[in-house]
Amino acid sequence: MNKSLLILFLFFISGNLYAAESMRSCMLLPVTDGVDNKVGFQVFENIENYIKDGTWCTYKSNSELINILGQYSKNLESHLNNKDVLKVVADKTKAGTLIRISLAIGANSSDVRVEVIGENGEDRYFKEQTLLKTNDSLVISQTIKNWLDIYEKTIPYSGRVKGVLGDQFTIDIGKKSQIYNGSEVVIERPTNKRQHPLLKEVIDYQTEKIADARVFDVSDNQAQARVLSYEGNKKLRLEDWVKVRAVESRKAVEQVSFDNKEDLEFGKLGSIGIYLNIGSGSVSQSGTAEKSMDGLLIGGDLEAEIWATRNWWIGLDFGKKLGSYSKDIGTFTDESNSTDNSSLRLKIGYKYLPMGFFYGPQVDVYGGYGNYSYGLNTNTADNFTTFTFSGLLLGTRGSIPIYEGMRMYMLIDFLLTSSYKEKVRIFGADESSSNYRLEFGGQYVYETNITLSAGLQILSNKANFNGTTKEEQFKDTSAKVGAIFTF
Secondary structure, three states: OOHHHHHHHHHHOOOOOOOOOOOOEEEEOOOEOOOOOHHHHHHHHHHHHHHHHOOOOEEOOOHHHHHHHHOOHHHHHHHHOOHHHHHHHHHHHOOOEEEEEEEEEOOOOEEEEEEEEEOOOOOEEEEEEEEEOOOOHHHHHHHHHHHHHHHHOOOOOOEEEEEEEOOEEEEOOOHHHOOOOOOEEEEEEEEEEEEOOOOOEEEEEEEEEEEEEEEEEEOOOOEEEEEEEEOOOOOOOOOOEEEEOHHHHHHHHHHOOOOOOOOOOOOOOEEEEEEEEEEEEEEEEEEOOOEEEEEEEEEEEEEEEEEOOOOEEEEEEEEEEEEEEEEEEOOOOOOEEEEEEEEEEEEEEEEEOOOOOOOOOEEEEEEEEEEEEEEEEEEHHHOEEEEEEEEEEEEEEEEEEEEOOEEEEEEEEEEOOOEEEEOOOOOOOOOEEEEEEEEEEEEEEEEOOEEEEEEEEEEEEEEEOOOOEEEEEEEEEEEEEEEEEEO
């Protein structure tokens, strides 16, 4: 650590570094860009003005501290990653959260990373990262603003109790935070903070309800309220959390005039996954006689997604497998048969983010159309031709981080209305048919826009008949290895 930073640290170490400052009291750290900090400075100015003009955060600025840190631009990023330095900065500015933005400027791209750090220099309340194909500071700034809007929704309280006199108390937010006379609020007390054991990220808070109250006086930056009823025997304390009821929040939003409201525009963003698929496949027929074939199948998959919004997306999956089946059990006129299998899935899905951002767990629910074709060489004596299963697709996919940069995932989908067809009439119309696909595996973020993926996939399609052959089933089990490219 540089001498000046060391002196700064020793000077403030006597202060209370563990004072519980509000998460709605924030400071923006200097922005580094890995080059000459020209873009970083422009982004800093844009975001600083955005925070100052907003209502969710009371901005804490200290020009002297910024100037000291700014003198060490060559190794500033390493200092900003030092928890002890961050604790000093938070203590000096009385900030409950520190917004850390780091940029990696390339020839025609910018790797953008945003973290919101707690006052102890360690707790991480929010993290997002993406690769933009531009060095435009306005585009970078807008991306960061969007993320900060999302983070604001994860703050577990609207304000905090700053003074108590009997059943009356003072709240540290006012009209600028969209609270008004008559607003009903709930007072809660935090009892526990849960962190992800590997990612060291704050997942959620456990609280106990203390009381219900109503605001009776409001200024720009604080409000007075009176308790209506207590939940139990506990009384109010300083630093208790105050939450404005949802209905009151909506009323507040309706009172705000958006004279310069711009139309919402969603950027083009998505991913393309390219995979090698290798495994075993089998076709079996049962009824008056049992017979089956199996063999090695090799192919590839292409999976594309376009995100229309942060939550809604559309997808297209296409797969192709080639191979040859050989006799397993039963009697055949030809003991082998080559096959050309393909799959197609058109999907529309919704992504749910339990923690509010992409870095945490993700759950997708999707529907659409699915088609699976098994292109065997036609041989009516052995009951083989091209068989197709298609219909309305329904499925879900979930993933969870297990270590920084690594995730586990699992998906399952099926044809809700499976339809069976034959190229040449073999069994005729089916009585019923069914399908399912199960996949699970892991993913590793190799680069900002490249994720390596490996998994195991099980695919089954089955048709039932009334004739001498009662059932025909195709089943594939394969390893799936590839990469996902985001754009």
